[in-house]
Amino acid sequence: MYKRILLATDGSDHSLRSTEHAIHLAKCSEGTIDVVFVIDGDTSKKDVLRHANKIEIEKRRREKIQPVEERLEQSDVPHEVHMLHGEPGPSIVKFANEGEYDCTIIGSRGLNQLQTLVLGSVSHKVAKRVESPVMIVK
Amino acid sequence: MLAKIKQEWFGNVRGDVLAGIVVALALIPEAIAFSIIAGVDPMVGLYASFCIAVVIAILGGRPGMISGATGAMALLMVTLVADHGLQYLLAATILTGILQILFGVFKLAAVMKFVPRSVLVGFVNALAILIFMSQIEHFHGENWIMYAMVGLTLAIIYILPRFVKSVPAPLVALVVVTGAVIYMGFDMRTVGDLGNLTQQLPVFLIPEIPLNFETLQIIFPYALALAMVGILESLLTANIVDDMTDTESDKNKESRGQGYANVTTGFFGGMAGCAMIGQSVINVKSGGTGRLSSLVAGVFLMFLIIALGNVVVQIPMAALVGVMIMVSIGTFDWSSALNIHKVPKTDAAVMLTTVVTVVVTHDLSKGVFAGVLLSAIFFAAKISKVKVTEQLEQNGAKRNYYVEGQIFFASVTDFVNKIDYTENTLDVVEIDLTRAHLWDDSAIGALDKIEGKFENHGTTVVYTGLNSESQELKERIGGLSKASGH
Numbered sequence A: 001m002y003k004r005i006l007l008a009t010d011g012s013d014h015s016l017r018s019t020e021h022a023i024h025l026a027k028c029s030e031g032t033i034d035v036v037f038v039i040d041g042d043t044s045k046k047d048v049l050r051h052a053n054k055i056e057i058e059k060r061r062r063e064k065i066q067p068v069e070e071r072l073e074q075s076d077v078p079h080e081v082h083m084l085h086g087e088p089g090p091s092i093v094k095f096a097n098e099g100e101y102d103c104t105i106i107g108s109r110g111l112n113q114l115q116t117l118v119l120g121s122v123s124h125k126v127a128k129r130v131e132s133p134v135m136i137v138k
Numbered sequence B: 001m002l003a004k005i006k007q008e009w010f011g012n013v014r015g016d017v018l019a020g021i022v023v024a025l026a027l028i029p030e031a032i033a034f035s036i037i038a039g040v041d042p043m044v045g046l047y048a049s050f051c052i053a054v055v056i057a058i059l060g061g062r063p064g065m066i067s068g069a070t071g072a073m074a075l076l077m078v079t080l081v082a083d084h085g086l087q088y089l090l091a092a093t094i095l096t097g098i099l100q101i102l103f104g105v106f107k108l109a110a111v112m113k114f115v116p117r118s119v120l121v122g123f124v125n126a127l128a129i130l131i132f133m134s135q136i137e138h139f140h141g142e143n144w145i146m147y148a149m150v151g152l153t154l155a156i157i158y159i160l161p162r163f164v165k166s167v168p169a170p171l172v173a174l175v176v177v178t179g180a181v182i183y184m185g186f187d188m189r190t191v192g193d194l195g196n197l198t199q200q201l202p203v204f205l206i207p208e209i210p211l212n213f214e215t216l217q218i219i220f221p222y223a224l225a226l227a228m229v230g231i232l233e234s235l236l237t238a239n240i241v242d243d244m245t246d247t248e249s250d251k252n253k254e255s256r257g258q259g260y261a262n263v264t265t266g267f268f269g270g271m272a273g274c275a276m277i278g279q280s281v282i283n284v285k286s287g288g289t290g291r292l293s294s295l296v297a298g299v300f301l302m303f304l305i306i307a308l309g310n311v312v313v314q315i316p317m318a319a320l321v322g323v324m325i326m327v328s329i330g331t332f333d334w335s336s337a338l339n340i341h342k343v344p345k346t347d348a349a350v351m352l353t354t355v356v357t358v359v360v361t362h363d364l365s366k367g368v369f370a371g372v373l374l375s376a377i378f379f380a381a382k383i384s385k386v387k388v389t390e391q392l393e394q395n396g397a398k399r400n401y402y403v404e405g406q407i408f409f410a411s412v413t414d415f416v417n418k419i420d421y422t423e424n425t426l427d428v429v430e431i432d433l434t435r436a437h438l439w440d441d442s443a444i445g446a447l448d449k450i451e452g453k454f455e456n457h458g459t460t461v462v463y464t465g466l467n468s469e470s471q472e473l474k475e476r477i478g479g480l481s482k483a484s485g486h
Helices: A013-029 A041-050 A054-063 A066-075 A087-098 A113-119 A122-128 B002-011 B014-039 B042-059 B069-082 B087-104 B108-114 B115-139 B144-162 B169-184 B213-245 B253-268 B277-285 B291-312 B316-333 B336-339 B347-363 B364-383 B412-416 B441-455 B468-485
Strands: A006-009 A032-039 A079-085 A103-107 A135-136 B387-393 B398-407 B426-440 B462-465
Touching: A006 A013, A006 A087, A013 A032, A013 A066, A013 A135, A013 B087, A032 A041, A032 A054, A032 A066, A032 A087, A041 A054, A041 A066, A041 B115, A041 B213, A041 B277, A041 B468, A054 A066, A066 A079, A079 A087, A079 B213, A087 A103, A087 A122, A103 A122, A122 A135, B002 B291, B014 B042, B014 B277, B014 B291, B014 B316, B042 B253, B042 B291, B069 B087, B069 B115, B069 B213, B087 B108, B087 B144, B087 B213, B087 B253, B108 B213, B108 B253, B115 B144, B115 B213, B115 B316, B115 B336, B115 B347, B115 B364, B144 B169, B144 B316, B169 B316, B213 B253, B213 B277, B213 B364, B277 B291, B277 B316, B347 B364, B398 B412, B398 B441, B412 B441, B426 B441, B426 B468, B441 B462, B441 B468
Parallel strands: A006 A032, A006 A103, A032 A079, A103 A135, B398 B426, B426 B462
Antiparallel strands: B387 B398
16 A cells, blocks of 8 residues: 655654654555655755865765664665755655655654744645645654 | 757746846845945946846856855955045956956866865854944934834845745835835935936946056955955855755856956946855745846846836835845854854854954955964864874883874974883884874974984884885985985
């Protein structure tokens, strides 16, 4: 049923919970997990300013999602990590729809309520526009 | 090749045109405000943004990046304009372009890697502080209406994007505040009071300056500073756009492009400019990734000014001051200030030195120079640390020293002093250099010196574990110094 699972993550503790759900689902259907991590414009600006070169930027970003990757390593579920560049909502939607996934899993929020009110939640956009079933992990 | 050109220009027409229009609208307030910072008519900044955006669209190395009149450049030219006037600024702009073309031709973009991150962070922070400080003078002798209007501008800029994202908020703020001031009949200083705005296309002009050595002496220091700062900010912006779009770009081509753009703008009555971080981020976020967006931005900007010039002169200064305060807040790297206690002390010191130097001298290039110099010193200090551990063997007849680190002119004194020469009961001293590297004459000299000191006690010194490069150096130089020294 859920052969190809897309897990959208930001490396937060919250997204670690989504990882658990993704692993469970993948194990049930012997599926694979594709992890996406989106780097938005402001993060690009900050990272380029802060770190000496491309290699260091790449390393820091890898470190951010390390908890998720480690958890996936332990689980023995085949998985792959993709770094996307752009606005989080549309980037995830595009990637999910082009990849024809069976299920998209995303954490409900990494932001506090004010930020959600102001910025709109990514998970809401994803739920609305991704064609596959979407699981929002609370 | 042709396919690549086609892709760069027409691969993303819809996104580029829309983003270009958004960028043009966002460029207008900044181009006017930066002109006022530099002390020239608003047209000088507007012509610059037009010319630079168009030329860069064609000749730049980083599609999707936006260039125009910038705060960093405007701040560098203040004294030149005040002391010598616009014509000298135009000449300096052309010379800046020539220097940047040379920079690109000689492929010096790679030199950028020697400018450490903490200097770049210091650079943007200092830039933000200078832009902010340059706005304070506009409050002199003003009443509460000025403060209220600046407040209104800022309120619109920060609150509007939470509801409407398609139109640049600074432009809406400009329109609303201008409308409010005209409607209420407030008597406030406007853009028109500070300079002229002519509703015409820029024309080709040769700057009216005496072509002699004295002129060159005046403009060269400015041109050099402008060229360096322009390249620095442009390549930094190019890296950001590279990362945002996950593509690569030709930095040397971009340097040349910046040069051609500045030469052109100088001949068409514009001030020197460079790439703009904020505008480039807006462009890419709005969907502009090709060359077309920069061209559209430039052309649409000029069209708006020709069509709406008589409205532009009525923009109250309060609105522009608000926009500039926003620019300075957005430019400042806040996390670098908040996390200053977390980063290595040397990095923090380099960053602060850069900021303080700029704020004191009002010259960004001096700040960068001071920052690079200080970080070079820190680096030399860090790398010149040599670690020596020791061990006694063969019942006290042999002592082993294990050396770790880089042996070169700055570290030899430290290295030589770490060895104990007073032990006169030893037959052999073995110095293990497996984890060390010899770099220069001084390193070889140090080895000879150690040998010499032990010779007095009749102790033999053996060097082991030299890596092949160090061995080669030792044989080449060591042989010579021995032959002449003994």
